[in-house]
Structure formats: structure tokens, C-alpha cells
Amino acid sequence: MTTRARAWVAAVALFAASAAWSSSAAQTAASGAQEDASAAPARAEALERRRIEEWRDSLLIDRPRDVLAAAEQHAEGVAWNGEELALAARAAFATRGREAANAWLARTPVRAETSAWIELERARIALESDELGPALAALVAKPEDRAPKLAAYPDAWLYAGRAWTRLGDSTRGASFFARFVELAPFDVEATSAMHALAQDAVQRGDGAAARAWIQRADENGKWQSYRRVRVLQIRESPDEPLPRQGLAQLWLQARDPLKASAVLEELLARHPQHAQGWFLLGECERTRERLEPAAEAYGKALEFEPEHVLARHNRGVIHRLRGRLGEARADFERIVDGPRAAEKTALGSHLALARVLIAQGERTAAEQRYARYRELGGAEPLAQ
Numbered sequence: 169m170t171t172r173a174r175a176w177v178a179a180v181a182l183f184a185a186s187a188a189w190s191s192s193a194a195q196t197a198a199s200g201a202q203e204d205a206s207a208a209p210a211r212a213e214a215l216e217r218r219r220i221e222e223w224r225d226s227l228l229i230d231r232p233r234d235v236l237a238a239a240e241q242h243a244e245g246v247a248w249n250g251e252e253l254a255l256a257a258r259a260a261f262a263t264r265g266r267e268a269a270n271a272w273l274a275r276t277p278v279r280a281e282t283s284a285w286i287e288l289e290r291a292r293i294a295l296e297s298d299e300l301g302p303a304l305a306a307l308v309a310k311p312e313d314r315a316p317k318l319a320a321y322p323d324a325w326l327y328a329g330r331a332w333t334r335l336g337d338s339t340r341g342a343s344f345f346a347r348f349v350e351l352a353p354f355d356v357e358a359t360s361a362m363h364a365l366a367q368d369a370v371q372r373g374d375g376a377a378a379r380a381w382i383q384r385a386d387e388n389g390k391w392q393s394y395r396r397v398r399v400l401q402i403r404e405s406p407d408e409p410l411p412r413q414g415l416a417q418l419w420l421q422a423r424d425p426l427k428a429s430a431v432l433e434e435l436l437a438r439h440p441q442h443a444q445g446w447f448l449l450g451e452c453e454r455t456r457e458r459l460e461p462a463a464e465a466y467g468k469a470l471e472f473e474p475e476h477v478l479a480r481h482n483r484g485v486i487h488r489l490r491g492r493l494g495e496a497r498a499d500f501e502r503i504v505d506g507p508r509a510a511e512k513t514a515l516g517s518h519l520a521l522a523r524v525l526i527a528q529g530e531r532t533a534a535e536q537r538y539a540r541y542r543e544l545g546g547a548e549p550l551a552q
Contacts, residue, residue, distance in 0.1 A: 216249060218430060223255045225399045228356055232259035239272070248275060250282035254289035261293060269293055288323050295330055304331040314343065322352035326361060333364060342368035354422040359389045394418055409439045416448050425452040443473035450482060459486045477503055477513045484517070488524060497524045504537065515546055522550055 219238070226234040239256035242248065253272055261269035270293070273286050287306060294303035307316045307328045316324035325348035333341030345361040345368075352358060366381035395418055401411035412435040419428035429452040435445045450465035466483035469476050484499030500521035503514050518541035525534035538550045 220251055227255065227258060228396055229400045229403065232262040235259035247277045247279045250278050250285035253278065254285040257289050261296065266293060266297060284318050284321060288318060288321060291327050295327055300331050300335050303327065307331060322348050322355060325351065326357055329361065338368045338371060354391065356392060359385050359392055362388060391418065407438060409435055409442050413444055420451060425455040428452050441472045443469045443476055447476060447479045450479065454482065459489065462486060475506060475508055477508050477511065481517045484520060493524055493528055497521065500524060510544060515544055518544060519546055519548055523552060
């Protein structure tokens with residue numbers, strides 16, 4: 169083959185390779201665009217949910233004007249989420265009265281699947297205006313019904329309970345309050361519902377139930393107070409990490425890992441090296457039984473605080489559950505041979521390491537580790 173022919177063949181091969189790469193790149197770009205397009209609704213929904221929670225927090229700390237200012241930024245022609253309109257109406261009612269609230273509820277268009285929030289807010293306004301009959305008629309189809317029309321919404325149970333109680337039927341009202349508390353035990357209105365249930369128990373002569381409801385109301389009230397303080401601290405000092413950390417811990421205490429995760433995402437966006445924030449995010453994922461994301465979050469915590477005992481222990485437990493005994497052993501050994509080995513939080517790691525060693529066939533080493541576990545106060549058996 170001549171030199172010119174060889175050059176021509178090489179050029180053809182290069183062109184083919186370039187075309188193939190371009191086609192592959194185009195396919196990859198198209199695939200990425202499709203993924204971005206499919207993810208867009210989820211991102212929009214998450215942003216909307218976050219906005220709603222921010223408005224609820226503003227109402228929680230008595231800043232209704234913040235809600236109205238944000239609501240006025242709604243893009244013209246874009247359909248409303250009914251829950252947003254309801255919150256804007258609530259803020260307007262608090263600052264400008266009923267006429268202003270109704271004006272917000274009359275705004276259109278509203279997405280059909282969210283219109284129930286408008287109905288509920290109208291019932292709430294009727295209650296606030298002492299129009300008990302119209303409020304109840306909006307909430308239940310028939311007076312004898314034991315559930316509201318919008319039974320999937322906790323607020324419907326709350327408002328019906330209030331209407332019946334204020335109409336003089338506290339027993340019937342109590343049945344609605346009880347369901348509301350069951351559906352939304354950490355709602356801002358839960359404390360008042362619990363007090364109403366306690367009062368109903370007193371009227372029925374059930375002292376034990378009354379005491380139980382009062383105790384629960386007191387505990388819920390304290391939780392709500394802590395929540396208000398944390399929300400207010402976040403608004404006043406948005407770059408301080410501790411208020412968001414505290415609020416996330418409150419939501420974890422309330423067994424709501426999704427709300428806790430949302431708070432932690434904001435915290436870590438501002439403070440990506442915040443070890444405790446990563447640990448708590450791991451706890452959220454673990455609570456949701458998402459073990460691999462939990463292990464990743466614990467790992468991030470350990471990048472910034474290598475001696476974080478709980479993060480390392482929990483990651484070790486996940487490794488062990490997944491059959492990664494070598495990784496589990498490394499995590500547990502780092503704890504039990506480290507500077508915090510004698511602390512109470514490290515006790516479980518001594519036992520966990522002994523059990524990993526048993527699984528690896530190292531009986532003598534396991535018994536030695538187990539003996540140390542007993543010395544530190546552990547009481548569980550070595551065998552599971």
C-alpha cells in the first residue's frame with residue numbers, strides 16, 4: 169500500500185471514530201436532557217413543598233406579613249397550589265381581616281388536586297367568625313356523620329371537632345379531635361386538641377384519661393415551644409448552624425425524617441463540613457431504612473470528625489448487615505482502640521466487634537473483646 173493510500177485509510181478510520189464518538193456523546197447528552205426533564209417536576213415539587221413549609225414557619229412565629237410578601241411574588245398566570253393560597257388567606261385574615269382573606273381564596277387558577285385546601289380555609293374562617301353552622305355544613309355531609317368530607321386532611325377533623333364542641337356537643341367533638349391527634353400528633357394545633365380531649369374526659373368523669381391527655385399536651389406544648397424558638401433563631405441568624413441542627417433533631421424526635429432531612433439539606437448547603445449535620449442526615453436515612461445512603465452520610469461525618477463514635481458505629485453496623493465484615497471490623501476497632509473507647513457511647517462497639525470476630529472465626533480474639541465489654545458494664549450475651 170502506498171503512503172498516500174495508508175494516509176487515506178487512517179483518515180477514514182479517524183473520521184469514523186470521531187463520528188462514533190460524536191454520536192455517543194449526542195446520545196449521552198440526549199439521555200442527560202431526558203433525565204433532567206424527568207427530574208424537573210420532582211425538583212419543582214420539592215421547591216414548592218419547601219416554600220409551603222417556610223410559610224407555615226412564618227405563621228408559627230407570628231410573621232404573617234412575610235407570607236403575604238412572598239405570596240405576592242407568585243408568577244401571573246401560573247396555577248396556584250391551594251395550600252399556598254390557604255396560607256396566604258390565613259395571613260391576610262390575621263393582618264387585614266376576613267374580606268382580605270376571602271380575596272386571596274378567590275384567586276385563580278388553582279390546581280384542581282389542591283382545591284380542598286381552599287374549602288378547609290373557608291371553614292376555618294367561618295369558625296374564626298363564629299359562624300358555626302356554616303362551618304360544620306362545609307365540613308360534614310350530614311350531622312350524624314362520624315368523619316368529615318375531607319377525611320384525608322387532618323385539619324378537617326380538627327375544625328369539625330371545634331365546631332361540634334362549640335355547638336355544645338363535646339363528646340362528638342372529642343371523637344374528631346382524637347382522630348386529628350392521631351393523624352397529626354406534632355401539628356401546631358395538636359396541643360389545643362389534647363387539652364380539649366382532657367376536658368372531655370373530665371366531663372365524663374374519667375380522671376385517668378384526663379391526666380394522660382394533660383401530660384401529653386404538656387409534652388407537646390414544650391416540643392412546640394422548642395420548635396418556635398429554633399425557627400425564630402434560624403430567621404434571625406440564618407448562617408448559624410446550631411438552630412438548624414436543633415430543629416432537625418426535633419423533627420427526628422417527632423419521627424418525621426423527611427422534614428428533618430429538608431432542614432439538614434439547608435444546613436449542609438451552608439456548612440458542608442458540619443460533621444453533626446452529616447451524622448443526623450445519616451440518622452434520617454437510617455430511619456427510612458435507606459441503609460447505603462445512611463452509610464454514605466455517616467462517612468461524610470467521619471471525614472470531618474474521625475472520632476465521631478456514633479457515626480462510625482452506625483456505619484459499622486450497616487457494613488455488618490451488608491456482609492462487609494472487614495469494613496465493619498475496621499470501624500469497630502477504630503472505636504474500641506481509640507481515645508473514646510471507655511465512653512458510654514462506645515460500649516455497643518465493643519460487643520459488635522466481638523460478634524464480628526466470631527463471624528470471622530476468631531473465637532479467642534472475640535472472647536477477649538467481649539471480656540472488655542463486660543468490664544465496661546455491658547450485660548448482653550456474646551451470642552446473638
